[in-house]
Amino acid sequence: MTIRFRSLALPLMLGALTFAPIAQAVDASLTTQPTYRYQLIDTFEVKGRQGVASDGNYYYVSGSKALYKYDKNGKLLLANETPFDGYPIPANHIGGIDVFNGEIFVSAENFMDGVGKDIQIAIHDAETLKLKRSFSFEPSSGQQEVSGICVDTDKRTVWMVSWVGEESGRYIYEYSLDTGKYLRKVHLQAVPQWIQGIHYWKGKLFVTADDGNADFDEPDNLYRIDVTDKTYAHVVREKIFSEVKRQGEIEAGGVDPKTGELLILFNRGSRIVLGMVKGFYPGYDREISEVYRFRMTPYADKATKAKAKK
Known part of the structure; x- marks a missing residue:
């Protein structure tokens, strides 16, 4: 059915309506601007492909089935290639990691072709890379897979x-941190796509997202x-x-607490389908995993800028 209005009817009808302004609460503390500027310092190749973290003295790197410890010149010092020994829940995959107070926090699960189960937080000794203890996640949270972890x-x-x-x-x-008790989940607005890692730094949380399409040389992002x-x-x-040598797959990262440098692990060369390596891009016969180091410079707030002008 088609409804038509005569030429005078619509203006008369609109004139009878009262339009009220839409009230919208805005938090004045929120900003759409980045907190830091990021300048690439250098890169170094590592064995693991999942994440990197630092305690200020060493770099710790996670592979899908291994943990590695490097000095700050990028030299491999120690490897644990049987990290699941002693896990109370069988696991076959490690995601991102964090390190705090002499312990490595590992996001672990059983993962195959894009499906994860049996999520747990495994805590390893930072000196030996061996398991110390673990606790499982809370199924009622709705979480179905784990790709990264961090300590506030x-x-x-x-x-x-x-x-x-479904909640990815x-x-x-x-x-x-002290009891392992599940506390809550927080809804992200707007929603990043394909989150790979999370880290905490100076009151803020940051996530890495594999939201660029490597087939089209699209860069990934930090939020x-x-x-x-x-x-x-x-x-x-x-x-x-945009600085990476070849767009591929971003992974988890963190901040070196001594230098304030951002560390991010990137993989290049391999085609990733549902989280699994399925062949290589032209010019590559292996996957290359590298840690990128960035200098972080805080953006000056308005008060600081105004003071500087005086």
């Missing part, structure tokens, strides 16, 4: 993220999450990783 050293909580599943990218999940006590959190794109 100020609140003493642990955060996990997921790469696939939409939520981050918080646990107590900042402004977490509060609300059930949702504001998300801002911090950086576009």
Whole structure:
């Protein structure tokens, strides 16, 4: 059915309506601007392909089935290529990692062709890379896979993220560092795609997202999450990783607490389908995993800039 209005009818009808302004609460503390500038320092190749973290003295790297310890010149010092020994829940895959107070926090699971199960947080000794203890995730959280983990050293909580599943990218999940108790999940707005890692630095959470298509040489991104006590959190794109040697797959990273440098692990050369290596791009016969180091310079706030002008 088609409804037609005579020429005078519509203006008369609109004139009878009252239009009220739409009220929208805006948090004045939120910003759409990045917190830091990022300048590439250098890169170095590593054996692991999942994530990198630092305690200020060493670099720790996770492979899908291994843990590695490097000195700060990029020299391999120690490897644990049987990291699942002693796990109370069988696992076959490690994602991103973090290191805090002499312990490596490992995001572990059983993973195959894009499907994860039996998620757990495994805690390894940073000196020996051996397992110390672990605790499982809370199924009622809705999390279906784990791709990264970090420690909020100020609140003493642990955060996990997921790469696939119905809630992939939409939520981050918080646990107590001291008890392992599940605390809550936080809804991300807007939602990053294909989250690979999470790290905490100076009151903020950051996530790496494999949201660029390597087939078209699209770069991946870093996002900042402004977490509060609300059930949702504001998300801002911090950086576009256009500097990498060949666009591939971004993984998890962290900040060196002594230097303030951002560390991000990237893989290049391999084609990734549902999280699994399925052949290589032209010119490559192996996958290359590299840690990229970036100098982080805070953006000056308005007050600082105004003071500098005086």
